[in-house]
Amino acid sequence: xxxxxxxxxxxxxxxxxxxxxxxxxxxxxxxxxxxxxxxxxxxxxxxxxxxxxxxxxxxxxxxxxxxxxxxxxxxxxxxxxxxxxxxxxxxxxxxxxxxxxxxxxxxxxxxxxxxxxxxxxxxxxxxxxxxxxxxxxxxxxxxxxxxxxxxxxxxxxxxxxxxxxxxxxxxxxxxxxxxxxxxxxxxxxxxxxxxxxxxxxxxxxxxxxxxxxxxxxxxxxxxxxxxxxxxxxxxxx
Numbered sequence: 001x002x003x004x005x006x007x008x009x010x011x012x013x014x015x016x017x018x019x020x021x022x023x024x025x026x027x028x029x030x031x032x033x034x035x036x037x038x039x040x041x042x043x044x045x046x047x048x049x050x051x052x053x054x055x056x057x058x059x060x061x062x063x064x065x066x067x068x069x070x071x072x073x074x075x076x077x078x079x080x081x082x083x084x085x086x087x088x089x090x091x092x093x094x095x096x097x098x099x100x101x102x103x104x105x106x107x108x109x110x111x112x113x114x115x116x117x118x119x120x121x122x123x124x125x126x127x128x129x130x131x132x133x134x135x136x137x138x139x140x141x142x143x144x145x146x147x148x149x150x151x152x153x154x155x156x157x158x159x160x161x162x163x164x165x166x167x168x169x170x171x172x173x174x175x176x177x178x179x180x181x182x183x184x185x186x187x188x189x190x191x192x193x194x195x196x197x198x199x200x201x202x203x204x205x206x207x208x209x210x211x212x213x214x215x216x217x218x219x220x221x222x223x224x225x226x227x228x229x230x231x232x233x234x235x236x237x
Contacts, residue, residue: 001033008026010024012045016044030054032062035066036064038156052084060087062081065096071153075149094122161202168214174189176189178194178205182205184200
């Protein structure tokens with residue numbers, strides 16, 4: 001998308017890990033690209049952005065990738081952008097492979113490659129809308145979407161999102177990648193082995209990016225293949 005828009009990409013991961021609030025400036029509209037967590041923008045991402053300042057352009061587009069749907073995420077995004085003093089130009093959802101291993105199995109690589117190809121087409125379409133300065137089409141979430149983004153989201157984060165079931169196995173080589181890849185700095189080490197500290201958001205990065213497949217979540221992930229976009233794309237080549 002950055003290539004289509006001749007624009008700059010900022011990886012918010014590094015900013016969030018640093019814990020420093022930032023001043024973001026752009027003469028072009030801001031474009032936020034993020035995953036969907038339980039039918040909304042990830043809570044930790046919303047909290048971080050609400051502590052930052054945005055100058056220059058007063059317009060922002062939001063693009064969410066999702067496994068199931070975006071639910072009624074637009075309602076909450078609209079409210080947050082208003083607090084930031086930005087003009088919300090709409091939400092654009094792009095379906096991507098399901099990677100939430102703590103609840104679901106992965107689909108086949110063939111199926112996931114098809115989703116990725118379709119996503120690339122949608123990225124081009126979204127970029128064209130942004131170039132023209134138009135709003136993204138309105139999203140009709142329906143009753144189910146409203147329920148998912150409100151009550152189900154609250155239930156999910158209160159009763160399901162926890163790091164108590166994460167553990168390492170004998171495959172662990174003490175490489176340090178899990179801590180490096182944790183956006184919330186939730187992992188440190190004891191005798192070189194990972195310890196989770198209660199601030200998890202269930203992004204599954206520690207599981208998916210472990211080079212030896214040494215991290216499990218209870219019995220839910222045992223025997224399951226890990227998902228990485230680069231792996232699926234590279235195998236296609």
